[in-house]
Amino acid sequence: MSVLELKNISKNYGAIQALNGVSLTVEPGEVVGLMGDNGAGKSTLVKVIAGNFAPSSGEVLISGQTVNFHKPLDAQRAGIEVVYQDLAICNNLSAASNVFLGREPTRQFGPFQIVDYKHMQNRAVELFARLKSETRPRDLVKRMSGGQRQAVAIARALLTDARIVLMDEPTAAISVRQVAEVLNLIRQLSEQGIAVVLISHRMPDVFEVADKVIVLRRGQLVASKNASDSSPEEVTGLITGAIEAA
């Protein structure tokens, strides 16, 4: 069963049609590359899935169940995590603190609830091991490479046992070496049965990890096909409109 299914999703802001009848499915463990030019509707689509706002019409199904997200927390509870590009990380905190930010584990200390640092460290070590990342939980994030920072952001997703991880431009603005690291992280997620929706402008990155590519143009889905049946040239054509649909 598809972990995520969109049926005829439309979204309009007044007279502007941002999404027009988009339907797609994402299977467990599948890596989907979501592509399109600026203004094609990628972020609108992601925001609909992440519960930032409801679609004007259409249906969102999670594991076959229709859902109505009213706020991002609803989506998070349903197993959808968004990895924002650098946004959701605090430089002054350790990797472990960042992983647990907003959901810190506590323990009883006399009459007080105090943060359970030990549990945080141990869980973080586990999560980084699952991601095969060398990130050390005690290190401050500000001293980390772009790849390690992504590992921290992705570990947050693992913490809640997410089933779908949405990644917004995870490979923008980092070095080639770190891109490889991030792509590895994506593969790790996929191997654990977590579906990844990768929004990216970087064609080579998408084709390196994605099982499926989805192309949006002016709010419409113009292609949804296996990455192995497509090519960067074709996708470029689809994005720009040189190729009508595939």
Add this chain to the structure above:
Amino acid sequence: MHKKDLGLAILIIAVGTVVYLRNPLFLSPINLGNTANLIGLFGLFAIGQGFVIMTGGIDLSVGSVIALLGVVFVDMVGKFGVPWPLAVLIIILLGAIIGLGHGLLITRFKMQPFVVTLCGLLIYRGIARGYTAESTAGFPFGASFPDLEWLTIGRSFGVPHSFVAMIVVAIVMWMVLHQSVFGRHLYAVGKNEEAARFSGIRTDAVTISAYVICSVLAAIAAIYFAMFTKSVQPSSHGNFYELYAIAAAVLGGFSLRGGEGSIIGVVLGAVLLQELQNLVNLLGIPSSLNFAVMGTVILLGVMADQQFSAFRARKSAAQAMNLLQKDEARM
């Protein structure tokens, strides 16, 4: 203990040693007791200021809050005969309301902390002066409140209770800042509010709480100052105190950009400030130069600290590059 805190502690000991060598009275029980009292009084509200600075904000109204609530407290207890425990509660409640007001204006109305609390500084001072018609508020002749006096200006084994109160507050606030979930969120909000919000933290509530903590501690300090001076002169009581608090926090390693600092740091900052005041007195430096000495030391301290951190950052960057190069050579 952080490296920064350790550096500050060493500085305090070094300055103390120099002062002692020049004037052995520095370590006399009377001098230590008096200095501890001042450290307690100033430390109380400096800790609160630390919380606000942690959010990247600033509270300029502290001195005026101390004057206004001091006047109100003295009048309540001295003039209207309100039982002092009730008066203490009312003062703390008033402090909480003031902090809540600041917090709401800053978060809901998106006003800048500097502007909000600067207006607070003017308003509270003005109310204090207007309410008393510029006359000094004091206790009636011969009035005495033994329990209240024991709590505020009493001493146990030579240790002033204001100092004890400050230590107790520091321990509680240490728990809050370094051990509680709220503390984690405070660090996050101070450094990257957007990230904190994306993580599901109610950032507005965290910020408002910081201002409430600051004003409540200022209210407690107001009671201690009022009892210490026994009379409150509304136009001068607590003048510049907000700057002492900010100076203590900055000396203690707080960044005015938010997200950095520790309770131990701000307490040590308050200690150093009072030590410098004491130095001016003991070494026979004209007391008119008081502020100049303080300003110079803070300036040098912060400058040295930044130079050291830049040096450390360069060193660790060089180390990382070395590792990376070795790594690459192996591949």
